[in-house]
Amino acid sequence: MSALWSLLRRDLLLALRRPSEVLTVVFFFVVVAALFPLAVGPERATLRMLAPGVLWVGALLASLLALNRLFEADHRDGTLEQMLLSGTPLTLLVVAKIAAHWVLCGLPLVLLAPLLGVLFDLSGDALGVLALSLLIGTPVLSCIGAIGAALTLGLRGGGVLLALLVLPLFVPVLVFGAGAVEALAAGLGSEAHLSILMALLLLSGLFSPWACAQALRIALE
Amino acid sequence: MRRIAWTHYAAPQTFYGLAGVCWKPLALLALALALAGMWVGFMVAPTDAQQGEGYRIIFVHVPVSWMSMIIYLAMAFWGVVCLVFRARLAGMLSQALAPTGALFAFLSLWTGALWGKPMWGAWWVWDARLTSELILFFLYIGFIALTSAIQDPRRADRAGALVAIVGAVNVPIIYFSVKWWNTLHQGASVSLTRAPSMAQTMLWGMLLMALACWVYTLAIVLYRTRSLILQRERHADWVAQLPEVNPGVRP
Numbered sequence: 001m002s003a004l005w006s007l008l009r010r011d012l013l014l015a016l017r018r019p020s021e022v023l024t025v026v027f028f029f030v031v032v033a034a035l036f037p038l039a040v041g042p043e044r045a046t047l048r049m050l051a052p053g054v055l056w057v058g059a060l061l062a063s064l065l066a067l068n069r070l071f072e073a074d075h076r077d078g079t080l081e082q083m084l085l086s087g088t089p090l091t092l093l094v095v096a097k098i099a100a101h102w103v104l105c106g107l108p109l110v111l112l113a114p115l116l117g118v119l120f121d122l123s124g125d126a127l128g129v130l131a132l133s134l135l136i137g138t139p140v141l142s143c144i145g146a147i148g149a150a151l152t153l154g155l156r157g158g159g160v161l162l163a164l165l166v167l168p169l170f171v172p173v174l175v176f177g178a179g180a181v182e183a184l185a186a187g188l189g190s191e192a193h194l195s196i197l198m199a200l201l202l203l204s205g206l207f208s209p210w211a212c213a214q215a216l217r218i219a220l221e
Numbered sequence: 222m223r224r225i226a227w228t229h230y231a232a233p234q235t236f237y238g239l240a241g242v243c244w245k246p247l248a249l250l251a252l253a254l255a256l257a258g259m260w261v262g263f264m265v266a267p268t269d270a271q272q273g274e275g276y277r278i279i280f281v282h283v284p285v286s287w288m289s290m291i292i293y294l295a296m297a298f299w300g301v302v303c304l305v306f307r308a309r310l311a312g313m314l315s316q317a318l319a320p321t322g323a324l325f326a327f328l329s330l331w332t333g334a335l336w337g338k339p340m341w342g343a344w345w346v347w348d349a350r351l352t353s354e355l356i357l358f359f360l361y362i363g364f365i366a367l368t369s370a371i372q373d374p375r376r377a378d379r380a381g382a383l384v385a386i387v388g389a390v391n392v393p394i395i396y397f398s399v400k401w402w403n404t405l406h407q408g409a410s411v412s413l414t415r416a417p418s419m420a421q422t423m424l425w426g427m428l429l430m431a432l433a434c435w436v437y438t439l440a441i442v443l444y445r446t447r448s449l450i451l452q453r454e455r456h457a458d459w460v461a462q463l464p465e466v467n468p469g470v471r472p
Contacts, residue, residue: 147387151380155370164366165384168359171352211387214304218379 003088004096011100021069026108029062033116044121051120052130052181058116059109059134060141060170066105067145067166068159070097071216075153084220090213098139098146098209106138122181129190130181136197137177143201143208144169150215173200231310233450234459240443247440251433258429266422275339282332284431285325288438289357292322296364297389300382310446312378313453315385316368317445321438323361329354360388374453 015022036054037047074080083093113134114127122130148166152158180193230236262280269276296315303311333351334344345351364384371377454460461467 147383151367151383152370157370161366161370164359165363168356168363169387171356211383215380215383218376218383221376221379 001092003086004092007093007096008100011097012103015100015104021066022104022108025062025066025105026112028065029058029109029112030116032058032061033119037119047120048122048185051117051122052126052178052185054120055113055116055130056134056137056174056178059113059138060167060174062109063105063138063141064145064163064166064170066101067142067149068162070101070146070149071153075220080216081220084216090216091209094146094209094212094216098142098212101146102139102142106134106142109138110134126181126184129184129194133177133180133190133194133197136194136201137173140173140197140201140204141170143204143212144173146212147208147215150212150219153216153219173197176200231308233310233313233454234457236310237447237450240447244440244443244447247436247443251437251440254429254433254436258426258433261422261429262426266426267420273339275336278332278336280426280430282329282336283427284434285332286329286354287431288434289322289325289329289354292318292325292438293357293360293385294389296322296385300385303378303382304386309375309378309453312374312382313446313449314442315378315381317442317449318438319361319365319368319381320445321441323358323365325434326354326358326361330358364388 033055036050040046040050071080074083084090086093110131114131117127117130145162145166148162148169152162152165155161176193176196180190180197183193184190230239258280262277266277266280268274296318299311299315299318302308303315330351333354337346338344364381367384368377368381371380451460451466
């Protein structure tokens, strides 16, 4: 357990020493969200309708952007092999890597999304549900994405390949995440969508660290 | 009765011979079944009371949709075998299945669009079953892209196996999505628990076509696995002894 905390602390510390990487992801999200009103026009009713989908797709692409580097640096300097050889279960170490990735590239998006939602003229309730759905949904993206990142480790053209591999698997999260906000707007209530998101989080949190550890073993064999 | 030695055929060398014997009769059988199925489907089966002649696309659409899902499950099955028993042949079978699965998924989407235009008035609707079939197609493409990007065949096999297993979670969602989401797509017309809601001849046509797709898949997968074996074992002695590789050698 202490290995988990120290690895998490190390990853966060490394990222804080080089804040540009995290900030790139955050500003990518902001810029993508700002492009949509310019493309579809400034009508407030249209923007309000588009907002959940646009912000969710933006968050999804932003977290995909950072996935590429999840194991890259550790792989290059040999740290990853040491982790594999160490007595600590690899699954536990993978949990720490995924948690660090989410804190760095998921949490900022959750905090920023309500602010961007204001630009799309979302109501107060909708902003809350949007933030909540991202809070539950972005860890799922990190969990599933980590498997893809481990599989494409060290391959040429890994970034595009990773997107091709992982984006189809993100679909349920996107459907229920954006659906939660839309259901609220339609007057249906968002509890059902949020519950399914939570179920997805539990499932992926349970199985993906194990699958990711397997993928790392395959990649480094 | 003598026990069949399954593991005997897990060796690429012996499987190569077995596949060589089997693939041609299977391909001919698939052709015969497809011709019979099309004859029943297009000539014998009556015109549908509600859908007119347009319904006949189901004789292609339903079998290829079934196969696109079954092939993914087969890929995941061989993926498990590949990861658990570290069998080289399982990885090759998995990779040999993928292009055929992708082809069937694409055909399913295409024939679905041809059926949807006269029936729903649109080539495409964002209904749960169509969407999940599209995602299945993307999963096949991702699998093929990953396995072809990895140079080392052993890593390619095992990485592909893991992707197939992770993606297989999607296949049941496709099948049960009709029940989960209430959508435009009509419910399943063939069910194991109740009598089918279609004429006997229609059912026969569809079953013949489904069998044709099964046998075709077997034939093409055996053929493709043979090519993969030759490619990977090209430095092995037994490959050099094959008459089709080295015509100078007497069999």
